[in-house]
Amino acid sequence: MALAGVADDLPSGKALVDRALPDVLLVDLGLPSGSGLELIRHAVHRVPDCEVLVVTVFGDERNVLASIEAGASGYLLKDDLDSEMADQIRLIRSGGSPVSPVIARQLLRRLAADPPATPITASPIPRRGVDLEPSGVRLSFQEQAVLSLSAKGHTYGEIAQLLGVAEQTVYTYVKRSYRKLRVHTKTEAVYEAGRLGLIHD
Amino acid sequence: MSIPAPHRHGVDDAALELLGLHMRQWRSSLAGAVAMTALVAASFGYFLDDGRLWVWAALGGMVYGGQWAWCLRAERQPGQVWQSAGMRRTMIGLAVATGLSWGSLGWWMPGPVLPLQLTAALVASMVTVVAASASVGGGQLKALVVPVITLMPAALIWHARLPVAGLAAASAILMVLRYGLLLRTSTLDSIRQRRHVEMISAELLAQQVRLREAEREQATLDERQRLLRDMHDGVGASLIGAVKMLEQGDMSLGEATSVLRECIEDLKLSIDSLELTQGDLAVVLATLRYRLGRRLERSGLRIEWHVADLPKMSWLGPPQALDLLRILQEAFANIVKHAAATCVRISAAPIGLAGSPDTLQSVLVKVEDDGRGFATDSHFAGRGLLHMRQRAGALGVELDVDSVVGSGTCVSLRIGVVPSSRDG
Numbered sequence: 001m002a003l004a005g006v007a008d009d010l011p012s013g014k015a016l017v018d019r020a021l022p023d024v025l026l027v028d029l030g031l032p033s034g035s036g037l038e039l040i041r042h043a044v045h046r047v048p049d050c051e052v053l054v055v056t057v058f059g060d061e062r063n064v065l066a067s068i069e070a071g072a073s074g075y076l077l078k079d080d081l082d083s084e085m086a087d088q089i090r091l092i093r094s095g096g097s098p099v100s101p102v103i104a105r106q107l108l109r110r111l112a113a114d115p116p117a118t119p120i121t122a123s124p125i126p127r128r129g130v131d132l133e134p135s136g137v138r139l140s141f142q143e144q145a146v147l148s149l150s151a152k153g154h155t156y157g158e159i160a161q162l163l164g165v166a167e168q169t170v171y172t173y174v175k176r177s178y179r180k181l182r183v184h185t186k187t188e189a190v191y192e193a194g195r196l197g198l199i200h201d
Numbered sequence: 202m203s204i205p206a207p208h209r210h211g212v213d214d215a216a217l218e219l220l221g222l223h224m225r226q227w228r229s230s231l232a233g234a235v236a237m238t239a240l241v242a243a244s245f246g247y248f249l250d251d252g253r254l255w256v257w258a259a260l261g262g263m264v265y266g267g268q269w270a271w272c273l274r275a276e277r278q279p280g281q282v283w284q285s286a287g288m289r290r291t292m293i294g295l296a297v298a299t300g301l302s303w304g305s306l307g308w309w310m311p312g313p314v315l316p317l318q319l320t321a322a323l324v325a326s327m328v329t330v331v332a333a334s335a336s337v338g339g340g341q342l343k344a345l346v347v348p349v350i351t352l353m354p355a356a357l358i359w360h361a362r363l364p365v366a367g368l369a370a371a372s373a374i375l376m377v378l379r380y381g382l383l384l385r386t387s388t389l390d391s392i393r394q395r396r397h398v399e400m401i402s403a404e405l406l407a408q409q410v411r412l413r414e415a416e417r418e419q420a421t422l423d424e425r426q427r428l429l430r431d432m433h434d435g436v437g438a439s440l441i442g443a444v445k446m447l448e449q450g451d452m453s454l455g456e457a458t459s460v461l462r463e464c465i466e467d468l469k470l471s472i473d474s475l476e477l478t479q480g481d482l483a484v485v486l487a488t489l490r491y492r493l494g495r496r497l498e499r500s501g502l503r504i505e506w507h508v509a510d511l512p513k514m515s516w517l518g519p520p521q522a523l524d525l526l527r528i529l530q531e532a533f534a535n536i537v538k539h540a541a542a543t544c545v546r547i548s549a550a551p552i553g554l555a556g557s558p559d560t561l562q563s564v565l566v567k568v569e570d571d572g573r574g575f576a577t578d579s580h581f582a583g584r585g586l587l588h589m590r591q592r593a594g595a596l597g598v599e600l601d602v603d604s605v606v607g608s609g610t611c612v613s614l615r616i617g618v619v620p621s622s623r624d625g
Contacts, residue, residue: 010390061476075271079465101487102476152485152508155494 001089010034017043017050024051024089027195029063037070044071051092061102068178069185073097096156097178102182104150111139111184120183130196137184146173208474215393219385221276232265257302257309264298271295293344305355324354350374352563376389427520428471435467435527463534466492470530474523480513482564482616485522486549497545500537507548511564524592527612528600532568532612533587538571540610552615560620569611596620 004020007013009032017025017039025043029036040052054075063076069122078087080109088098099107107135138148149159156174160167239258272289280379309615350371357367443460473488486508494504517525536542546569553562586602589612593600599615 058472061473079462100491102473102478105478105481105484151487152483153490153506154508155506158506178319 001074006064008032008104010036010039013039014042017046021047022050024053024093026055026089027067027072028055032035037066040067040070047085053092059100061106064100064103065106065181068103071182073175073178091171094171095168095175097175099147099150099174099177101121101151101153104147107181108139108144108147108151111137111177111180112144135178137187139180140173141150143173143177143180146170147177202539215389218396219389220393222287239434253309257306261302264302268299269296291300296342296344297348300345301352302498304349304352308360318526321436345379346374350378376623392605423520430473431523431527435471436464439464439467462496466496466530470526471523474519474526477522478518480515480517482511482525482549483508485517486529486547486566489526489533490547493530493533497533501546502536505522505544505546507546507550507556509550511549512551512562512618514564514616514618521581521596524596525598525616528589528592528598528614529566529568529586535585536568536570536572536610539575540570542570542572542609545570557601561619564616564618566614566616567611568613574606574609576606577604578604 004022005016007016011033013027013031016022020059023038027036027039027043029194031039036054043050043052051074052067054064054070054072055078056063056075057078059075059077062141066077074088074092076085080088091098142165145163146159149162154162156170160170163170222293224267243313273290276293320481353374354367354371357363357370441462443452443457447457469492470488473492477488490506497504504610536545547567548569549564551562552565589602590600592615597617597620601615602610603613604610
């Protein structure tokens with residue numbers, strides 16, 4: 001693990017991403033001269049393999065969800081011990097994402113299978129060359145089980161034991177849920193844009 | 202129900218609305234009356250034989266035209282009819298002219314021709330009833346009806362030598378007039394009532410909006426009070442204590458770090474409490490572990506976690522969740538500081554028969570450690586426990602602390618699915 005570079009505002013952050021093509025990017029949301037969310041989008045677009053971790057003081061729901069929607073795969077708490085931070089970075093690199101109970105509950109609420117009439121499924125809007133099929137962004141049974149147990153306070157190790165799977169698998173489920181939230185948000189945006197007549201075939 | 206009283210010139214908004222309503226009817230009735238009279242008269246050939254009926258028709262037409270124009274104006278600005286004296290005079294003048302024209306129809310007829318005379322009486326009655334239902338002031342009505350009711354029967358009796366027909370026409374006109382007045386009163390009443398109901402519901406709506414606003418303000422105020430109190434008792438007190446001790450050189454770097462970390466934990470729990478889903482106790486407990494678990498494990502404690510599926514507790518909002526979090530946080534802190542335990546077991550399960558009423562259902566949350574325990578009547582049962590009890594009491598949650606020296610401590614909370622005997 002080596003430090004590829006440090007940038008202290010949005011433009012130099014973008015330049016750093018373009019130059020260093022990092023494996024992992026740690027982003028503070030409150031950048032001077034712009035939102036960290038924009039840097040996340042830039043990094044995910046330029047280096048699709050890059051894992052983005054948001055560094056936050058409290059890991060509060062709004063910031064974390066917005067970051068995940070922008071493409072982040074996890075977050076670090078600023079007061080985590082240094083050793084824990086390194087562990088978290090390794091974890092994310094090997095395919096795992098942390099999730100807090102509140103975020104898990106939110107993911108369940110927004111992505112649970114067979115939701116009662118969301119705009120996407122309930123609307124008679126014709127598809128405009130965009131896949132609005134809801135099943136792609138709904139949580140699988142296993143993902144739901146992992147998130148439900150997370151929301152009840154179980155650690156990944158306990159969840160792996162309870163579900164009879166490897167801990168690594170649990171990480172992947174959470175990470176996949178994050179990706180689904182991102183797709184779901186995009187689909188919603190596309191749906192909204194289509195509804196407002198901003199997109200044409 | 203009290204109906205608002207009429208205002209200026211004895212005319213209220215409802216009367217104005219009624220006027221507008223009837224003006225259209227008034228105009229079309231006039232048109233119909235003239236057309237019918239002309240038709241009947243023409244079919245008897247009188248217009249051809251007698252020039253006097255042509256004169257009457259021309260005069261009637263002029264009066265009718267005046268009425269028409271006045272109606273149009275009144276429809277557009279009904280209020281002006283009563284506000285301007287000129288308008289009122291015109292109105293009375295036109296009413297007199299109309300009354301004279303229809304009432305005198307009998308006098309213009311050549312000779313005692315029964316069908317035509319009776320037709321004229323009928324038309325006069327129609328005019329009267331429309332006038333009665335349309336007129337808003339008594340003056341206009343009298344100006345119109347008096348000529349009709351005197352001239353028409355008089356023509357039948359005196360001019361056409363038909364006394365019985367004259368009396369019949371007079372009483373018919375009176376009956377029709379009476380009917381018209383009744384109609385007018387009831388229509389006016391119903392309009393007034395509708396307006397009154399509309400006014401009351403608008404008032405109620407406004408009141409509701411005001412009430413909701415006040416409630417929202419109160420909620421914001423309560424929330425602020427809660428956060429302030431929480432900061433004052435928690436983070437604020439810890440920071441001040443730490444600063445004092447650091448200044449006096451009574452605190453090591455390690456101690457200071459741990460105080461600051463506790464403060465950050467406190468803040469995190471405060472923020473988390475704002476994001477918790479209403480009524481979801483499992484997530485409250487999960488958040489506690491998510492925030493405090495790692496520190497407990499770092500201090501060498503093993504955590505056993507047993508949280509069953511819990512019923513929804515709709516009374517459990519952010520303030521209540523934060524109180525629960527603080528109680529359990531205190532319990533954890535006591536274990537870390539005093540218990541010298543190796544394992545802490547957290548469990549939460551519903552108790553009470555499934556299907557029994559909500560008031561009998563509750564959730565039992567237990568925090569058990571295998572530490573050294575304490576005698577519950579000793580000094581250990583001091584400030585921390587007192588705070589826990591106070592919070593639990595305010596929440597309406599049963600708190601039990603069981604401890605036996607040498608075999609650990611169990612803090613249990615019995616949390617009702619519906620709040621039990623809480624103030625307010």
